[in-house]
Amino acid sequence: MGSELAVLFRRRRTWVMLLALALIPVLVAVAVRISSAGSSGRGPAFIEQISQNGLFVALVALTICIPLFLPLTVGVVAGDTISGEANLGTLRYLLVSPVGRARLLLVKFVAAMAFCLAATVVIVLAGVLIGAALFPVGPVTLLSGDTIGSGEAALRALLIAGYVTVSLLGLTAIGLFISTLTDIPVGAMAATVVISIVSQVLDSLPQLSALHPWLFSHYWLDFADLLRQPIEWSSFGTNTLLQLAYLAVFGTLAYGRFASKDVLS
């Protein structure tokens, strides 16, 4: 397990992706700082609040990252789990060692989830730091109009990072499953990213509203429910249940495929 994490986080690619994610809040903050004179009332939610409170940089950055950048990086990591080893020809050596295939799969999944957590935490941390550097930091205004102190705001930021990480469970499981299907990591990565985009496109079609609660991306932006007073926990619960259901289905599918597969490379 430790070695798997070490391999993941020693890769230059992982660092580049985390760095790219950290750049997004920096870009947002700098852009708002430069153009702070004109507030047009457009753009993503919260973006106007940045100039009053730097902590909102983290939220804006998350809102921007969730639809594309996070699924993209998670797709790269999750899609690479098994097929990457197969492509490098290291998978059969891994299987020679006295470790069960289920355990190997589990370790790979946990490592991918560790990356999800690292990615969200990096975005939030970078956002808070750059926000604190460029803008005043003070009591945070919640969506309900109430204000909370910085300490509680930090707590909620952590909760949001947790929510987003949980939200990525389903996508990671899907990526893991696809990764067991092929020996070509790029194909698995692309398929995972495409699935996340298809899910979001389906989510935006009002004609398919019956399907929406079952899409793993449906609750992604509902992290804002943690910014209400009192906190609306129901979306957190529903989201977790949904992600666990995806994890159960695709995790076991991945096991079925991986355990019954003839590993030749």
Place this chain on the structure above:
Amino acid sequence: MSTVWKRWIPAAVAGVVVAGAAVAVPLSAGATSGLPEKSPQEVLALVAGSTVTAFSGTVEQTSDLGLPTLPSGTGSGSGSASTSGAASTSDASGSDGSAGTAAAASSALDLLTGTHTARVYVDGTTGSGNLRVQVLDRLAERDVIKQGDTLWLYDSGKQTAVHATPTATPDAVPTGPEQTATPQQLAEKFLEAAGSTTDVSVGGDVTVAGRSAYDLVLTPQSGSTLIGAVSIAVDSETGLPLRVEVTAAGASNPAFSSSFTSLDLSTPSADLFSFTPPAGTTVTEKAVEKPSAASGGATEPSHSESDAPKPVMTGSGWSSIVELPAGSESSALTSSPLLAQLTTPVSGGHLLSTTLLNVFVADDGRMFAGSVSAEALEAAAAQ
């Protein structure tokens, strides 16, 4: 070979379990328990005798009025849509008041399309009553906070707040554009309107928000109204209306539904009702006169205008028509590009047609609204 197939067993089991749970959970939620039989009068008495003064809950409102869905699905779409609508109106008319009204009307219209979730906190035990409604939009929130006599409307998307201090005795219900009516308020309205022109019956037992409830069905006797039936689910224990569904005449699915999805009968915390506008919010002070109560249809856009000229009621019961004299509101309504898209030009004016309610704006600025056919409205306008 058989060992290979065994590896797929977990996948099959997980699939079956998830699918089973997905099917079984809504089914068990819909299961009803046997309640003692009650006559419509007994259920009405149960509603009238309801002593619930404080509760909190989540209300989900779904409207399918045949209006096109406004672009409010993602982000602060509703906020920016109304803002741009207001901006262009003020360009056209140069009047801030009508622009504000148009923005308010489009905000109210937004609430009348699609699905909205709101959290409601009511505490009627102190003074003149406290109320807080939070309309939960995606990444935004619209709040109505009423503490005693003071009323706050807050919109997190636009970062605006309206502070209203009523000059007359305040109504129990704030009439802000952000209002999402709770099942309780709606039920009172419909029961008031019912009178002798309505057949009242009790349908089968239903379960709403995990509580067993009687289903009170109001059917208008008049054939000239657009409303086919109103179904009110009344909590069997407390008499609190838990759900209101309005079905258009000839339709099978409700066109409008407002329902508690969760309900807590304990008194909500007092600090929920105190509101201080956060820094950076544009606050508008407003002295509100006693709101002009447009009864009959709770879903009227005109309902939200507190400073409207005095309305005139014609007709009675379900097929009554409300007439608003010419004023700045109706001109703002017709000049707003958003509303212009929703209305269709007819001879002598513009018609906003929904499955439950028709609104006719005559060319001279008078506005007619009612749950009747468009022809009846035009006839009323011609008189």
